[in-house]
Amino acid sequence: MRSMGKLDIAGVVAKVAAGTAVDEASAALGARYRRDHLPAGVTPTAFHQMDPAVLDDPYPSYRELLRGGPVHYNPRRHLWILSHHQHVREAAKSDRVLSSAEGVARSRFSLPMMLTRDRPEHTRMRQLAIPAFTRRALESWQPVIDELAAELVGELAAARGGDAVKQLAVPLPIRVIAHILGIPPEDYARFRLWSDKAVQATDIELRPAALKKSGNVLAGLLRLHSYFHERMAAGRLLESGTVLGRLVDAAEGGDIDPDELFWFAILLLLAGHETTTNLIGGLVHSLAVNPDQYELLRERPDLIPSAVEEQLRFGTPIQGFYRTALQDYEVESATIPRGGRVLLLFAAANRDPRQFTDPDSFVVERNPTSHVSFGYGVHMCLGAQLARMEGQAVLRELVGRAGRIEITGKPVWKPNSTLRGLDELPVRLGVSGPGQRP
Numbered sequence: 001m002r003s004m005g006k007l008d009i010a011g012v013v014a015k016v017a018a019g020t021a022v023d024e025a026s027a028a029l030g031a032r033y034r035r036d037h038l039p040a041g042v043t044p045t046a047f048h049q050m051d052p053a054v055l056d057d058p059y060p061s062y063r064e065l066l067r068g069g070p071v072h073y074n075p076r077r078h079l080w081i082l083s084h085h086q087h088v089r090e091a092a093k094s095d096r097v098l099s100s101a102e103g104v105a106r107s108r109f110s111l112p113m114m115l116t117r118d119r120p121e122h123t124r125m126r127q128l129a130i131p132a133f134t135r136r137a138l139e140s141w142q143p144v145i146d147e148l149a150a151e152l153v154g155e156l157a158a159a160r161g162g163d164a165v166k167q168l169a170v171p172l173p174i175r176v177i178a179h180i181l182g183i184p185p186e187d188y189a190r191f192r193l194w195s196d197k198a199v200q201a202t203d204i205e206l207r208p209a210a211l212k213k214s215g216n217v218l219a220g221l222l223r224l225h226s227y228f229h230e231r232m233a234a235g236r237l238l239e240s241g242t243v244l245g246r247l248v249d250a251a252e253g254g255d256i257d258p259d260e261l262f263w264f265a266i267l268l269l270l271a272g273h274e275t276t277t278n279l280i281g282g283l284v285h286s287l288a289v290n291p292d293q294y295e296l297l298r299e300r301p302d303l304i305p306s307a308v309e310e311q312l313r314f315g316t317p318i319q320g321f322y323r324t325a326l327q328d329y330e331v332e333s334a335t336i337p338r339g340g341r342v343l344l345l346f347a348a349a350n351r352d353p354r355q356f357t358d359p360d361s362f363v364v365e366r367n368p369t370s371h372v373s374f375g376y377g378v379h380m381c382l383g384a385q386l387a388r389m390e391g392q393a394v395l396r397e398l399v400g401r402a403g404r405i406e407i408t409g410k411p412v413w414k415p416n417s418t419l420r421g422l423d424e425l426p427v428r429l430g431v432s433g434p435g436q437r438p
């Protein structure tokens with residue numbers, strides 16, 4: 001095993017700066033577009049994910065976009081927006097034209113990981129990563145997930161409630177990721193602190209006001225890098241059975257670039273931590289505000305997998321990701337020009353009435369397998385099954401232990417336009433008596 005190189009923070013900073021410059025140039029181009037006429041089939045819009053009203057509740061805006069034509073364009077942001085289910089799915093599949101290489105968050109900024117690579121580099125990286133997520137690997141993690149869900153839901157139920165986000169939705173996924181990476185329990189606290197900082201990379205908008213966030217991302221990455229560096233040099237984190245160990249075992253000749261391993265671990269943190277937190281927090285919220293659906297789930301626990309799919313659709317933990325058009329890209333009668341930055345609004349697509357009947361209702365029997373919460377095409381989520389396992393384990397414990405879920409204070413949503421989820425959810429859990437237990 002070669003040793004890890006120095007983390008090229010200067011390179012990351014340079015990319016952040018370059019991303020800012022390109023974004024500014026884009027906005028100027030947008031101003032020119034505004035003066036000229038818009039291409040046929042394109043509807044102008046003022047929709048912007050970071051507007052306070054949209055951050056507060058994006059669904060009225062999504063409904064408006066869904067009522068409109070196939071392509072919307074925000075001239076001020078120079079941004080092309082797709083919201084209809086069919087078009088979002090097609091766009092996610094059109095990775096040869098709609099590139100991820102300039103990053104998938106708002107700003108054109110990417111880290112060296114498969115999420116932000118196009119073919120053929122993406123294919124090489126994904127092939128390398130697949131051995132970490134085989135059925136055998138997933139099965140080997142099931143007991144730990146079950147144990148964690150029992151412990152955390154058990155504590156919440158024993159106290160008759162608490163904050164379902166802070167006490168359940170946050171600790172469960174981070175402890176699962178720490179476990180599969182082989183991080184020892186005594187390091188969980190600092191590992192979580194650094195990953196909380198690094199994960200802010202998903203919602204950076206490169207303006208001076210966002211500098212603090214960029215600073216946090218870089219600080220988190222640096223600390224994680226030296227932690228991984230030291231541990232891997234000491235032969236840790238690469239044991240058989242850990243995610244990185246599986247990659248090393250499966251790599252031809254057993255040799256794999258340690259920097260690549262580091263960035264893969266970071267990708268798991270960025271992609272699999274807050275997303276799953278938002279899924280679990282959202283599940284508890286949806287079941288609390290729809291007591292009839294919770295009752296049904298308690299009567300029919302066989303609906304648990306379907307309820308998790310429904311929450312994925314209904315809450316859409318990643319609301320939307322961005323692409324850059326490498327060539328003109330056609331959507332029905334509209335053309336998005338080459339170089340355009342395109343937002344694929346997964347969350348709007350998941351509420352498209354052309355695809356889902358009564359889309360704004362949470363229905364645990366729906367089993368909406370065509371939702372796009374895990375994306376579609378070559379970048380489709382590698383950890384989808386793991387996230388489902390976590391959501392299902394939590395629900396099994398909840399229906400077994402709580403007769404009802406009541407919200408006892410104001411739920412607080414995070415001000416994050418990409419990763420939508422709850423920051424606080426105070427709940428009371430009603431006891432489930434022996435007669436009530438399903």
Ligand code: HEM
Nearest residue numbers: 114115271272275276279317373374375379381382383387
């Ligand atoms: C509810 C939880 C999750 C949601 C909603 C989610 C959503 C997504 C989405 C939408 C993508 C596609 C990105 C794109 O098209 O640009 C993606 C990719 C990815 N996800 Fe997840 N994810 C979740 C959990 C996880 C977990 C638990 C892991 C692993 C620990 C994970 C690992 C990945 C990876 C590695 C990719 C990149 C795949 C590629 O680029 O080929 N995700 N995820």
